[in-house]
Amino acid sequence: MTRPAYPNLAWSGGEPGAVRVLGINPWITDFAAFNLWSRPVGLLACLSMVRDAGASIALMDCLDPTWEGVRWPRPGRYGTGHYPKQELEPPKALAFTGRRYSRYGLDRDMVREALAQLDPAPDAVMVSSVMTYWYPGAINALDLARELWPDAVRILGGPYATLCADHAQRHARPDLLVRGSLETPENWAQLWAALGRIAPPLPERAGLNLALDLYNDPGYAPVLGSRGCPFSCDYCASRALYPGFTQSGPGPILALMEAEQARGVRDFAFYDDALLVAPDRWLWPVLDAVSDRWPQVRLHTPNAMHVRRLTPDACGRLKRGGLTTVRLGLETTDFDLRHDVKLTRREWEDGARNLVDAGFDLADIGVYILFGLPGQDLARVEEAVRHVRGFGFRPHLAHYTPIPGSPMFEAARQASPYPIAEEPLFQNNSIWPCVPGGFDWDQAARWKALLQGLPAPGHGTAAD
Ligand code: B12
Ligand code: SF4
Known part of the structure; x- marks a missing residue:
């Protein structure tokens, strides 16, 4: 059996014919960032929920320090550490600061290449954004999803979508914007409607179980x-x-x-x-x-x-x-x-x-x-x-x-x-x-x- 080029990215769960949901935890865009045991816990809760409800899931965590072959600069104590970064032009609103602004996490070309090889393609892409002001990374991830899989349903959730819903609707233009917890009855129904399926019952412990097994190492x-x-x-x-x-x-x-x-x-x-x-x-x-x-x-x-x-x-x-x-x-x-x-x-x-x-x-x-x-x-x-x-x-x-x-x-x-x-x-x-x-x-x-x-x-x- 040939080894997949990107072993970290693979489908998990779901019977044949199950809806395939890819989660993307976007890059951080900021003046500084440090990995303090960071995980996209909200997204991992959502992925766990949809898998328990019958979907097949995969994860692209652009901030995952355990991706094979990626060297992370200067590890800190107990698993913490610096992220690799690529300096960017700051967004116009922040140009007045004169400070360096970067995209933190995995190399964007590598992410694109890995996602392009995901086979079969996802039916839906769920993007989270942990900090409101990191939204450029979420928009970037949604754009990438649109470019790679024009037919996939693009769903945005998490603190940015919840706390800045109007801004997110106008700038990120997802197919579905979810405010608050995915496990509320309204949000759960909306999600499955967007996927074109009848909503299965909400799994037990929805919102507390995390799909940690999606991390290889x-x-x-x-x-x-x-x-x-x-x-x-x-x-x-x-x-x-x-x-x-x-x-x-x-x-x-x-x-x-x-x-x-x-x-x-x-x-x-x-x-x-x-x-x-x-x-x-x-x-x-x-x-x-x-x-x-x-x-x-x-x-x-x-x-x-x-x-x-x-x-x-x-x-x-x-x-x-x-x-x-x-x-x-x-x-x-x-x-x-x-x-x-x-x-x-x-x-x-x-x-x-x-x-x-x-x-x-x-x-x-x-x-x-x-x-x-x-x-x-x-x-x-x-x-x-x-x-x-x-x-x-x-x-x-x-x-x-x-x-x-x-x-x-x-x-x-x-x-x-x-x-x-x-x-x-x-x-x-x-x-x-x-x-x-x-x-x-x-x-x-x-x-x-x-x-x-x-x-x-x-x-x-x-x-x-
Ligand atoms: C744990 C935590 C941290 C941790 C780890 C964060 C990480 N992931 O890397 C640490 C301690 C490092 C941290 C740091 C900071 N944090 Co913090 N943190 C949190 C905290 C307490 C929990 C987040 C969490 O995982 N919750 C559990 C999950 C399950 O909930 P959830 O993310 O909301 O997910 C649900 C929904 O949002 C939705 N959902 C989520 N994603 C998606 C995606 C899709 C597609 C869909 C449909 C739905 C969906 O469904 C999920 C399940 O119900 C939140 C407060 C909070 N209650 O959320 C603050 C919070 C996110 N942090 C906050 C802040 C301000 C900070 C700091 C800037 C603090 C500081 N002043 O230094 C720093 C900087 C961040 C950094 N550089 O990493 C603010 C956010 C501010 C903002 N503008 O967005 C929050 C909201 C706290 C607050 N003060 O109100 N933080
Ligand atoms: S309300 Fe106060 S005690 Fe509760 S999480 Fe926020 S800062 Fe902490």
């Missing part, structure tokens, strides 16, 4: 034990993307982890919005089983965990379960001025101490501090950075992204000099869209020095 894997979040922070779009809060039981999560770790995966990253809410439901049983069965597994929380839930018991369980990369959220140390989940100074200090007491390595604990909120006093950010360093943790600035559908978006629209509501490219946090004066190299260098505890270059403070 995975270096890491995402874990998704819940959807949505019971809180409603002003800067976050979680509610607009998924209005409820649904949790899995532990069994299916463990089954997925077992399958992945049997394929050699050691690093697992949690994708949950509210990981530590009602942890008895799935997280604690999963952690207990992981520590018993797979002591070599490393867990990571690239999304910030809620500090007030870091009791001594929680920290002990997380540590025994193999949590390695710890990220916490601390919007500000002005505890009366918060826009997120309530947290008192006492709760923050207790949570921080409990982590250290549980034996976490200080170097593995990073704290996200929000930077660039509309009207934010940057001196407060500087205070928070110093406070976090005082604990011995690593401060990280989480640059504020104004997101349509989040409660704070209107305030952001008013504060920003850019038309952020009309053009999603201006929602890119790299341009500091709500900071007076916008992105500035000198200020960026000062903040970098402050984060590292070095004297600021030049004079003055980072918040001058």
Whole structure:
């Protein structure tokens, strides 16, 4: 048997005659990008759903670092790393920045060649877009699909399609635009109508099962034990993307982890919005089983965990379960001025101490501090950075992204000099869209020095 030229791209599931659905996770187009255990989890949930409903599926993940024969620059820790990139002319809207703009991920010609060899051709192509301002990659993928298979139904979904639906409809011009979760009864019916088939019943665990087996040789894997979040922070779009809060039981999560770790995966990253809410439901049983069965597994929380839930018991369980990369959220140390989940100074200090007491390595604990909120006093950010360093943790600035559908978006629209509501490219946090004066190299260098505890270059403070 001859070996296919692109073994990563092959049809999976479905009886003969089944509808064939290809998922494409497009390239990132941005000023910078780093792979923090990235997987297109929404698209993988959709593909799993349609396969469970009888379709045949395949995946082209333009950000997959495990494609055969592709060399990825400078690997980072625990499976993270830089993407290969190709510099591009920035879109006209962003040309004023004078900064380098690139397409990150697999080489476009290679992607085109691999897709052209996909045999048989897909009946439908599902394209996702994780960040609203990465939409040029999604449009590129839809255009490629149109060029290769003019008769295939082109479907766009994910956060860009959901939060910027009018823009997406006008610019991406998909055959079907899906807002929100594919597993809602309306969206599910619309999908099968677009495919020209009678809608099969929605499979069990739709929206929680992930088609991770589509990766041939995975270096890491995402874990998704819940959807949505019971809180409603002003800067976050979680509610607009998924209005409820649904949790899995532990069994299916463990089954997925077992399958992945049997394929050699050691690093697992949690994708949950509210990981530590009602942890008895799935997280604690999963952690207990992981520590018993797979002591070599490393867990990571690239999304910030809620500090007030870091009791001594929680920290002990997380540590025994193999949590390695710890990220916490601390919007500000002005505890009366918060826009997120309530947290008192006492709760923050207790949570921080409990982590250290549980034996976490200080170097593995990073704290996200929000930077660039509309009207934010940057001196407060500087205070928070110093406070976090005082604990011995690593401060990280989480640059504020104004997101349509989040409660704070209107305030952001008013504060920003850019038309952020009309053009999603201006929602890119790299341009500091709500900071007076916008992105500035000198200020960026000062903040970098402050984060590292070095004297600021030049004079003055980072918040001058
Ligand atoms: C996990 C996560 C991360 C991870 C990994 C992201 C990745 N894939 O690489 C990490 C921690 C790295 C991350 C980072 C950031 N993130 Co983030 N992240 C998330 C989070 C919590 C979950 C995403 C997820 O997988 N959900 C689970 C899946 C199943 O849900 P879903 O994607 O919505 O998919 C469903 C539907 O959308 C639909 N669907 C999805 N795709 C498709 C495709 C088709 C064709 C169809 C029909 C349907 C469909 O059906 C799916 C199943 O129901 C979301 C919040 C959220 N609740 O979505 C934020 C979110 C996506 N992140 C956000 C932000 C701002 C960031 C950061 C910029 C944060 C910062 N300030 O530094 C960074 C930068 C991103 C980067 N460089 O990678 C914003 C998006 C903002 C925007 N403008 O689009 C979100 C929405 C959070 C928020 N603040 O509101 N993030
Ligand atoms: S920021 Fe976190 S806690 Fe707040 S609403 Fe979003 S997901 Fe929930």
